[in-house]
Structures are given as C-alpha cells and as structure tokens.
Amino acid sequence: MFAVPGAAEDYPADSSIDWQDWDSALFEESEARERPIFFYFHGQWCTWCRDFQDESLENPDVVESIERDYIPVLVDLDERADLFRRYGGRGLPFVVIVNHEDEMLTRFTGHVNPRDLQNILESQRDMFSVTGREITPDDAGIDDLDAFLEMLGEVYDERADRLSGSATFGTLSKRPQPWTYRFLLGQKEWEDRMPGLLDQIAEDLYDEVEGGFFFFHDPDQRDPVLALETSKRLDQNAAFMWLFADAYEALGDDHYVEIAQGIRDYFREQLWDQRQLRFGNSQYADRDYYQLDPETRRATDPPQVDRNTYADTSGQAIAALANLARVTKDEETLEWALEAMEALDRYLQTERGYLHGITAAGRPAMEGYLPSQIWPEIARQELARAVYALEGEQPELPDPVAALDRLEPFFDEALGAHAERVGTDLEPWSETRTQAALAWWLYRLEDEAIEASHIDRDTVRERLRIEPGADPDDVALGFDALHRGF
Structure with missing residues (x-):
C-alpha cells in the first residue's frame, strides 16, 4: 500500500494550549478566576478545523492571550452534539465565548485568521458570524x-x-x-x-x-x-x-x-x-x-x-x-x-x-x-x-x-x-x-x-x-x- 504523507494527528496532540474538557463546574471556575470561558468546538474529520488550529489557534500571540485571559475548553462536536446545538452551532470550526453566568459574549463560525482572532479575544464583545448569511431585523420565522x-x-x-x-x-x-x-x-x-x-x-x-x-x-x-x-x-x-x-x-x-x-x-x-x-x-x-x-x-x-x-x-x-x-x-x-x-x-x-x-x-x-x-x-x-x-x-x-x-x-x-x-x-x-x-x-x-x-x-x-x-x-x-x- 502507498501511504499519503503528512497524515493529521488528532487535535489537541502537541497543542500549546492547556485545554480543559467540558464540566458544569467550569462556570464556578470562571467566576472565581474572573475569566470568561473560551469554547472551541471541532471535529477530527474537519479540514477547516485543522487549518484554523494550525494557522490561528496555535499562533504564539493567540496562545498567550487564551492562556492569560480565558479558560479554554475543547469540545468534540460529535461527542457533545447537544452542546454544539445549544450554543447555536451550525458549522465548524465554531468558537463561543461566555461569562460565568453562561451569557454569550461572542461566537463565530469558520476559519478566522490570527490577527482577527486576536482582536476578538481582546474585545470579548459583539456577536458576529462568518457564515455569509444575510439576516435583517425584519426577517420572520416560518412555521407553516x-x-x-x-x-x-x-x-x-x-x-x-x-x-x-x-x-x-x-x-x-x-x-x-x-x-x-x-x-x-x-x-x-x-x-x-x-x-x-x-x-x-x-x-x-x-x-x-x-x-x-x-x-x-x-x-x-x-x-x-x-x-x-x-x-x-x-x-x-x-x-x-x-x-x-x-x-x-x-x-x-x-x-x-x-x-x-x-x-x-x-x-x-x-x-x-x-x-x-x-x-x-x-x-x-x-x-x-x-x-x-x-x-x-x-x-x-x-x-x-x-x-x-x-x-x-x-x-x-x-x-x-x-x-x-x-x-x-x-x-x-x-x-x-x-x-x-x-x-x-x-x-x-x-x-x-x-x-x-x-x-x-x-x-x-x-x-x-x-x-x-x-x-x-x-x-x-x-x-x-x-x-x-x-x-x-x-x-x-x-x-x-x-x-x-x-x-x-x-x-x-x-x-x-x-x-x-x-x-x-x-x-x-x-x-x-x-x-x-x-x-x-x-x-x-x-x-x-x-x-x-x-x-x-x-x-x-x-x-x-x-x-x-x-x-x-x-x-x-x-x-x-x-x-x-x-
């Protein structure tokens, strides 16, 4: 058999970020440490996740900001599909930042470059999406x-x-x-x-x-x-x-x-x-x-x-x-x-x-x-x-x-x-x-x-x-x- 070079290892192997697993006690930790929670939803099968991880999450400046100012939590989409949906997940990679009361500070979908990600980490506000959807306040739901x-x-x-x-x-x-x-x-x-x-x-x-x-x-x-x-x-x-x-x-x-x-x-x-x-x-x-x-x-x-x-x-x-x-x-x-x-x-x-x-x-x-x-x-x-x-x-x-x-x-x-x-x-x-x-x-x-x-x-x-x-x-x-x- 031929082998394809450069096979990807499962993240977070060799990550510079000290990722935690999901636990409801995270919110108590968030309050005690006065740090918001940085949820990163990913899939091992996802190309965009690997690109986002390699190019943005593991950027030294981003790593420093996350480790200094946040509680980083890594969530596998498939294992915790309930959390992914609860926080409004549609595509991957998906990032959600919440405070200790589980109130949304920001969330986004897609591969954000290191500079923009750093800006998000510094501002901790203004929910936005990079899914390309156009939604206006006049849009109404459909129920029939x-x-x-x-x-x-x-x-x-x-x-x-x-x-x-x-x-x-x-x-x-x-x-x-x-x-x-x-x-x-x-x-x-x-x-x-x-x-x-x-x-x-x-x-x-x-x-x-x-x-x-x-x-x-x-x-x-x-x-x-x-x-x-x-x-x-x-x-x-x-x-x-x-x-x-x-x-x-x-x-x-x-x-x-x-x-x-x-x-x-x-x-x-x-x-x-x-x-x-x-x-x-x-x-x-x-x-x-x-x-x-x-x-x-x-x-x-x-x-x-x-x-x-x-x-x-x-x-x-x-x-x-x-x-x-x-x-x-x-x-x-x-x-x-x-x-x-x-x-x-x-x-x-x-x-x-x-x-x-x-x-x-x-x-x-x-x-x-x-x-x-x-x-x-x-x-x-x-x-x-x-x-x-x-x-x-x-x-x-x-x-x-x-x-x-x-x-x-x-x-x-x-x-x-x-x-x-x-x-x-x-x-x-x-x-x-x-x-x-x-x-x-x-x-x-x-x-x-x-x-x-x-x-x-x-x-x-x-x-x-x-x-x-x-x-x-x-x-x-x-x-x-x-x-x-x-």
Missing part, C-alpha cells in the same frame, strides 16, 4: 408549510440548479440540504426542477471512485481543491442515500439508484466494522488523498475513520439502508440493516432509553440525549416497512407506547416541548431539528399509540418553526410529515 415552500422557491437558483439564492428570509448557507431535497421530491410544482438539483448536488459532492458524499462544496471558491471539504459523515450520507433511493422511486432514473447503492457500498467498505457490527461516525478529510488518480487511490491507505458509534447517526444509517432495500427489493441490504439494528440495541439500548454513543474502545458516552431516542425508532419503522415490502408480512414491533413513554422525562412544561437533554445542569432547551424528527416518527405511528402516551400532536406541530439563518434541513422532515398528513 406554504411559507416554507414559498421561501424555497425564492432561494431556488435556476441557472445554478441550487438552493443558493437570496430571499426575504435571508441568504441560505452553502451547506447541502438533502432532507429538504427529499421533501421537495413530493411537491408537484418542483417536479421539473428536481433532476437538475439532484444532478448538481451529485456533481458537487459525490465521490465516483469510492462512493459516498463529501461534506461540503463551495461553488464560489475558485480553487477546486479548496472548494471541496473532503470529509465524509455517516449522518449526511444516510440522508443522501435516502434521497437518491426516493429519487429513483419517484423519477425512475437508474443513475439515482446507482448513487444510493454507491453510498451503501461506501458504508460497508469504510464505515462499517464487520467484527463489532457497528458504524463509525465519519471519515477524515484529506485533500492530498483525494487528488490522487483513481488507480493510485485504490492502492493507497484511505483516510482514517472515526470509530465512535452514535445512536442517532447510526439510526439514520439503518433507516436509509432499510429504505434502499425496500425501494430496490434488495434482501441482502435488508439483512444487513436488521443486523445493524440488533447490534445497536445490544450496544446502546438501556431500560431508560438509548445512550448517545460508545467510543471506539467501548466506553459509553452520555445519557439523556433526545435525538438518540428518536432515530433508532425511525430506523425500526423503516425496517418494518422494508420487511413488509419484501416478505409480505408485517413484522411484530416492540410496543410503541413503551418507546413513547421513555420520552416522558424529556418533556418540560415550561418549554412546552421535549427538551434536548435531561440529566444535565444546563437549562432545558429544544431543537427544531429534533422536533422535526419526532414529528416524522409520530407520523407513522397509529393514533391509538400516541393517544395512549403523554404526547400531544399539536404540541409537536407548534415546534416546527425555522428561524432566519437556520438551515431548511432543520425542519424539512417535520414539514414532510405535515405534508403527508401528520
């Missing part, structure tokens, strides 16, 4: 299906075949929106637009050599090497697999099912651990590797895979595999998805619900995370649909009321919604993306099961609202459920 469709129509760029235009809602981020595309597949007025949108997103992000979708493509970046963020994530690829399987079912283009099957094969060859029967969560970015010609790539060790396993992202992968098996009548893919579901239950299911995840070494990680309760149940539903489609018999499922009852500790009366976390010192909060997934799960349940539980459908519907600056994917599953009659 018609307004959501109207906004998507406004940002549709026919010439570019992308959702990249500007609307009264604000300019969308450049991140791909696979759940939104899937929602639009079911909209009659988008029928003629969808082939162009699907073909463009595949051209931007699909890896024709090894399968799978890269994380991000910036069409405004002139350098094609810098335009592509070459990491591959389990959850995003699951969404794309589901999208292209449904596109094949709706539009009949064989190329779409080939893409979905290419993602499936990528999962099996790179992210699936055949010995432990579980999914890794991501594959690291590597610009040098993906610039190699196909023959050399196949003879070269691929980028490292993060072997941590998470209930929510694995649930998405299993659900997507089940959907693909149903659409293509593929018994082998169905058997694999069933095997993965059984193993996920064995690894992560407890009497109180699912753990968020386990590390590569088998250490359990975090209880009481709402997305980790919802996505395995969606996977179970999709597996049941696939079994029925292929075998003609409705499989026996666990009592859905019992699964819904496990969500009852998450319901917060003051919020009027299910909180994102329980069993934490943090103030309760809810996330639109999780509420949208909850709506999708509930949509496929019988009325009797919901009525026998603590859940009220109207309460869930009320949480389906997207604010200016948010991604359409945050709410697309929920509006899809509304469209289908939830």
